[in-house]
Amino acid sequence: MSSPAVPLWTPCNWLTPNFQESGVFSLVFIPKIGDEGLYFCLFKQQEKKEREKVILLAIxxxxxxxxxxxxxxxxxxxxxxxxxxxxxxxxxxxxxxxxxxxxxxxxxxxxxxxxxxxxxxxxxxxxxxxxxxxxxxxxxxxxxxxxxxxxxASYTNVTQGHQISTASIAGVPFSLSCPPIQGDYVQVYWQNMDKKQEIKQLYQYDRWRDSQEQKKGPVLKRAGPPYNAQTGSFSFLMKPLVEDGGLYICMVYFNNKRYSQSTKLSVLKGIPSPKSTSLHLCCYYSAWSQVQQVGWTYQNRHHALQRFSPRIGLAIANISLPISANTAGNYTCTLRLKNGQEIWAVYTITLPTKGGRQSFRPAL
Incomplete structure (x- = not known):
């Protein structure tokens, strides 16, 4: 039966000098991996155990x-x-x-x-x-x-997800996707495509330091469950304005790699604008390059609706005043993307009250 392996020490340093005279029996050695464990120091006198000390050495x-x-x-x-x-x-x-x-x-x-x-x-x-x-x-x-x-440091190894093309109503919570990877920190970049601005860093969060930096622009908030930014699972929530539309890039860094997810977001908003003899229903939208069509429709399809677009990014429906039974009701602005996705904003126009008050409000 072989004896267990024990640390090896050179004769010059395995015990303290003059241990026989001093009575100090200390071992001196440089431990290495494999030397960890229990060490027993046993004092005997005339074959009788006087004292025993057990030391646990951890490496x-x-x-x-x-x-x-x-x-x-x-x-x-x-x-x-x-x-x-x-x-x-x-x-x-x-x-x-x-x-x-x-x-x-x-x-x-x-x-x-x-x-x-x-x-x-x-x-x-x-x-x-x-x-x-x-x-x-x-x-x-x-x-x-x-x-x-x-x-x-070089992060040339980039894994890019399929680009998302989507749209949202202004002021409605929107979820901005990030790569589905547990990362160390995340950066979000944004570009106003309509104004042809340079892409800029919008947000940064470091989960190890638990520190964030929000720069001027669309306001982002870290999403909650099932995401958890503190453990490296990232997604963001925002309530976009029309001018917040554009290209978003969420970049997640993990070790020496980075992962990218880009999203093109169009934002739609309808606003009533009363004039002296007519009511303009204005439909504003952004990220024009991915939009196929925007327009107003009226619930009464048999009623002719005057529509025009003075510029890209704005579609207007013109409704004569005063409002009559033929023109009251729901008006819908529909935005269709080139990928076929549609969103819409509905406005309800009521008949004037006896006091002459007119109501223009978004439909719930």
Missing amino acids: LTATIFPAAPPPKDSIVHLVASVSPNFIGRITWTGPSGTPLRSEVKGKETLTKVPRFNAEDGGTYVCVFHPKDNSSRATFSFDVAVEVDAAAE
Whole structure:
């Protein structure tokens, strides 16, 4: 029967010097993976056991990816594990002493620092918390990380989803889709296609730092269940204005990859505009390039409806005043996209009251 494997030490450093005279029997060695476990120190005198001490040696391993120094704008991984892994837990703190969000993946405890730059450089601390530790003692290990300012992370590997072409009524909640991938952080870009503006970053959220940045433009809100931005599942809600129509790109970053989902959104809004002798029902819409047709219809198909379009992005129905039984009722502005999708806004016009009041309101 073979004996169990034991750590190997060189004769010069396996015990403290002059241990026979001093009585200090301390082992001195540099542990490596595989040396973890229980160590027994037994004191005997004349074959009689006087004292026994048991020491549990745990091996903690910390790694950095990409290898230090990481290029700027990279997603830095700080990974730590302890063996045996059942004896405690691991946390990370940043250079400022702020606790970092960490997740347990198998036997490893992981934290990430997305978009790593010079201000993120410094000493990161890996802290081991033993279980059932009445003294609440912890063991800290420093990991120095500085950015390589001369190098920049490359995210050339882009997975693009099928472009979405859709439309929404102004002021109605709209869900903006993102790639169905659990990511580290997300960026949303927007382009006003009608004004031929340059595409710009609209929103950014970093789940590891739990920080967001909303820039001027359409207002986005992180969607709730079944999505959870804090775990990397992204989607957004908005109540778009007509001028919020255009091209949206949701970019999700995970490790050294990025995933893209683009959406072309047209927004429709109907507004009544009373004139001296007529009522104009104005139908505004955006993202013209994907729109096939926009127009007004009246519930009474036999009544001729005066319609005109003074410019692209606006369709008007002209209704003579005063309103009569032949012109009161529901008017519908319908927008049809080139892909066949249709949305519509309905306005109800009532007959004047005895006091001469006129009602123009959206139909529920």
